[in-house]
Amino acid sequence: MIAPPKPDLITVNVDGREIAVPKGTNVIEAARLVGVDVPHYCYHPKLSVSGNCRMCLIEIGMPAVDPVSRTPFPVAASGMPRINWMPRPQIGCATNVAPGMHIRTNSPLIKDCREGVMEFLLINHPLDCPICDQAGECKLQEQSTGYGRGYSRFIEQKNVKPKRTPLGPRVTLDDERCILCSRCIRFCKEIVKDDVLGFTDRGSYSTLSCFPGRALANNYSLNTVDICPVGALTSTDFRFKMRVWFLKQTNSIDAESSVGANTVVWSREGVIYRITPRRNDEVNDTWLPDSARELYKAIHASDRLVAVKVNGTDSALEFAVGAATGLFRSSAGAIAVVGSGRSSVEEQFLTRKLADALEAPTHLVSRVGQGDEILISADRNPNVRGALVVGLIQALPKTRVAGDATPSSRLTNGDVGVAAPVRTGGLTELAAQIDAGRIKAVVSLGEDLAAAGLTATQLAKISIVYLGTHANATSAVAKVAVPTLTVFEKSGTFVNQQFRLQKFSRAVPGPVGATDDLVVLAKLVAAATGTKIADEIGPLWSVLATEVPALRTVTVANLPATGLLLDGTPWAVLPFAEGATLHYKPAAEPAAAGALKS
Amino acid sequence: MPAPAQRRIVFRHIDEPGYTSDLACYVRHGGYEMLKKAVGMPPPAIVDEVKRSGLRGRGGAGFPCGVKWTLLDRKSGKPIYLIVNADESEPGTFKDRSIIHQDPHQLIEAMMISSWANNVKQAYIYIRGEFPQGARILERAIAEARAANFCGPNILGTNYGCEVYVHRGAGAYICGEETGLIESLEGKRPYPRIKPPYFPAVLGLYQCPTIVNNVETLCHVKHILEIGGDAFALIGAPNNTGTRILCVSGHVRKPGSYEFEVGKITLGELLNDVCGGPLPGRKFKAVIPGGSSAKVLKFGETFTLKNKDGSTRTLTVEDIPMDFDTMAACGTMGGSGGVIVMDDSVNMVEALANINAFYAHESCGQCTPCREGSLWMKKITARMVHGTARAGDGALLKSVADQIAGRTICAFGEACAWPAQSFVQKFGDEFKAYPETKKAAKPAGALELV
Ligand SMILES: Cc1cc2nc3c(=O)[nH]c(=O)nc-3n(C[C@H](O)[C@H](O)[C@H](O)COP(=O)(O)O)c2cc1C
């Protein structure tokens, strides 16, 4: 016997095992809690229930009750209640558990139901697994192995449907493989509110299509590929490129905004092939913007920095550190540090250490765009809160007014639907200091000072130490430029808009010539202070835990895959830029609105 | 013993010489008197009369109408809708069409009584797309009734109003299924809804409580009000009350639609006495008694049924009284009242091929077993008839049907499975012998189109 259930739990019996499950749980989820797999296709935990695939059929019984006394009839022999089994199988996805419910998932009837559904799904299926991208992660493959009969009784002609219909710029449909589960339709309608997909024709000739004159072009279209249980919806980009079982999976974070959607980066031999969402019910559910899936392409961009430069000529890291140290000495008292909301928590911590050692004021570049109310927030920096937590900044950087917007091309490619420009700014104070001649040297952590508002004249007045991944106006004029790594090539943590600390891990090695930002920063800090400091995540975290109050109890090694919520109350009054997204509500709307205007 | 005479209540004026579909004629024949009576009654009293009448749905499932009305969620505060199911698409059924074409005001009066009884302010007639003439007649009748204050605002001078709209389908059988109908009426594909939770009485049209009744069912409401629920319950047989219209088609001398007290006429009397028996030189072979979805009956088979006192009785097909319960006990159903007769000229494989083609074409395609199974069965029978038949095809057909029935979203699953199951079960020999039958029909060496 199990302990008496808590008030919000009810006891049900799955295949003879009594379990306590939360009220409102459906049978698929209830069975999952005891490790019983109820196979299904159309059910998706984040979408409405359509109940059309019929794969999840199960038997349901309720204890028989005496109609007069309303108490259960016990069976004389066992004392257990007598169960009235419903004459027909029911679908588990649309059946919510009820107190005392009995569920059979492995009876002969259910076995027959599953074999039947599997057979039906396969008779018109093209069985082109050898050339299908879904092979290896296909529910139809898996469940035909697990629940199918293993032989065919179908000798008729199969239906023929279109094999390669472009539904939009990024999704290609193979209609013959579609099992008509309607997940993709429900996703577009319910999550993106862009109701562009539907079925035409009827019966077994039903065909998925876009409404005439419309396209599946929203910035979430590739999620339909993720949730398509078969190989019907394919990513036009990934199609036919690689077998999924050859790919290594690395957990990462979408760095395009402060939402911090959880991702998996799929790579092989140092090359990334695709990025998919990783389920986190507190952050992104099972979704990911299309734009997040294209970010890795920046790795191989032609403007990638791969050579250390001192005064514009190729150099080596040690010389660069030496040159920077010399600059620090000559400009002592007139140095500023421009940190980045794209740097990791660890990098921001070392940046602060550097600023402390140089007694330099710190700035942060703001990036504010339009939020899409789903998984892209107005704050296009993934880690502004990290900078607050480690003390790199005390207040939020000021956003420039709308008039002088600088559209940033890489993160908000209009092609992928995030058309609104991003305003980059936050350096007005620094600009004034440069004009006044009080600042002569600037260390920039990957930030293009020109894009952030400094004029050419201002840039000409200062000596710049630049650490970054891509060439820009700042790297071009920097006295010292050190190539560093993208988020895919290093490990670290970000603090998202909910103050959730989330980890990303290195998926692929960086290019030859680029150095981990932490290593470069640690060298600069050591040069500035004369004492060595850790340059790897593990050792660095023991320092963070002792020096940063908000991280005192955190150990990065034990960070849950879904992140850890930090206490954000010390910063609750700040006017953060974000409006509501999927799992985020701004503390107070007026403050957010104010931030956008200021 | 001669067959009992028809008792025409709903069909009282159908095919009556000189009777026209306009309001004046209807009023001349006592029309809208019952609506006048109704608005003088408290609504629950009308619901009560319908409950006591024992009226069962004539659309297919035979569900008690009064019970359906009491299941309505009246506490939600949402509007309550009434929908008349005039989709009449079950093959073999042609009764609602006659009512609509010849006596539309009977339907409108019945709708208004039912609307008053259930506090309905908007009522819809969902009519199949293939009835354009019927839709025009209804539109005209509604306009007439509205002008005469029999529907629309301030019915009969009261402050109760109810608008009636005609909605035409686009030609799909599944729009007859009540939740598919509701989706279609909402402007979507007629995908039947999952039940639970979408029972129309609670979450129907626009997620509001909704009554869906067949044309004939609703017409009876008017007559229940006329004679009283208790008196209505005395017509027909216990639990199978009132009259119903039987539509006989196929191999009889006098096909047509006939109205009888439920259960007071046997299948044999209907076919032999009322419909004039088989065509000259032919013999009855099979009959589908309740629309093409019902399981077929084979002449010559017998049914042993339990009586109330525990004894048993044995019935031949001809002995079966045409009521809901006995039909069900004989393994078929009264269904929509469409009686399809086949004589010994019919090959059952070919007949099933025809039925299968219909269901494969009409499956909405939403749920796997019905979508794939119905087309597979069609492909099998089409191949048997037009290509190579195999002796094992019958068994395969039945097995496919077994994988459909009871596992789908809506009752279409049964509708398409029951014919295959019953044809193969009862005429299995014909399916086994079909390869030989075909060879015999086309002797070796016969000229072929090449
Ligand atoms: C596939 C299918 C088709 C149906 N077609 C019709 C129809 O054409 N006309 C009809 O009145 N009922 C039809 N029904 C029955 C309706 O779902 C519903 O039960 C009926 O309209 C209820 O009315 P009643 O209680 O007055 O019979 C159909 C049911 C199914 C499953």
Ligand code: SF4
């Ligand atoms: S394309 Fe995929 S997700 Fe969409 S209905 Fe077909 S099988 Fe389901």
Ligand code: SF4
């Ligand atoms: S049983 Fe057939 S008609 Fe009914 S919902 Fe399923 S596919 Fe559609």
Ligand code: FES
């Ligand atoms: S998961 Fe498809 S019917 Fe339940």
